[in-house]
């Protein structure tokens with residue numbers, strides 16, 4: 001489906017924000033769902049590229065979808081050259097989306113780099129519904145020059161910055177910062193975690209969630225081929241005893257081994273959002 005580009009601008013370094021008019025679309029996306037975008041006019045690149053819903057802005061009679069993206073290769077390079085008034089071929093929304101639990105009153109969001117893209121939508125959803133009193137946002141990067149979008153995030157919550165090299169904010173990574181805040185009792189006793197970033201960061205957060213006893217949901221950005229369950233390139237191992245299935249997350253593509261000791265999930269169909277404890281991080285990162 002072709003949608004009109006309203007804006008496509010550089011927001012910082014190699015980060016861009018794309019806005020599309022999706023007023024004609026049938027389905028409204030939920031935070032954590034994604035779109036597959038055709039990133040080229042020829043057969044190279046052949047495969048569509050997945051991007052999360054970043055913001056949804058509805059005004060009288062029109063619906064705008066915003067996508068926040070990082071230029072990293074051929075497809076995103078092409079995307080960054082698209083101009084206002086041009087059309088873009090996108091399909092979606094796909095995936096399960098984050099569960100926005102009504103009972104949750106405190107949320108902690110943890111992002112690294114472009115990981116803030118889907119999390120911002122979570123924060124806005126809570127703010128819109130006025131269900132949450134406290135939103136804490138831990139965000140950062142390797143070096144201070146890579147930090148972006150922190151001013152925008154201050155509109156929805158309290159922001160804590162980190163850099164691996166200590167050039168801005170807390171000196172250390174996201175996991176170090178989270179532990180520091182928990183130990184200094186700078187976060188509420190009860191909260192739900194929402195995280196998006198590299199898999200090794202998510203694994204560290206999973207260990208911390210087990211140790212400190214909080215629940216969490218993570219957005220996995222594994223490599224995708226087809227984007228609709230045919231190529232199996234996005235298979236992700238889950239812990240058999242922890243697989244979470246409920247009305248939000250049916251997981252139609254789960255594959256169990258005959259003895260029930262192994263279970264694989266397809267991120268494009270069952271995910272990309274998972275309970276932080278159900279992913280078999282050791283197997284996933286092996």
Ligand SMILES: Cc1cc2nc3c(=O)[nH]c(=O)nc-3n(C[C@H](O)[C@H](O)[C@H](O)COP(=O)(O)OP(=O)(O)OC[C@H]3O[C@@H](n4cnc5c(N)ncnc54)[C@H](O)[C@@H]3O)c2cc1C
Nearest residue numbers: 049050051052068069070072073074075076117221222272
């Ligand atoms: C569900 C989902 C949601 C996503 N949402 C966003 C988003 O909101 N904003 C955004 O900027 N990106 C997002 N991504 C990642 C985005 O899809 C990739 O950056 C994009 O496909 C790269 O395309 P390319 O042709 O520019 O790069 P390629 O030429 O395909 O690859 C360039 C480099 O990036 C690496 N790369 C490619 N895809 C990924 C990936 N999925 N994870 C890690 N490294 C990758 C490659 O290994 C290579 O080193 C998402 C991915 C998934 C699976």
Ligand code: FES
Nearest residue numbers: 225227229232268
């Ligand atoms: S991307 Fe092909 S099966 Fe998920």
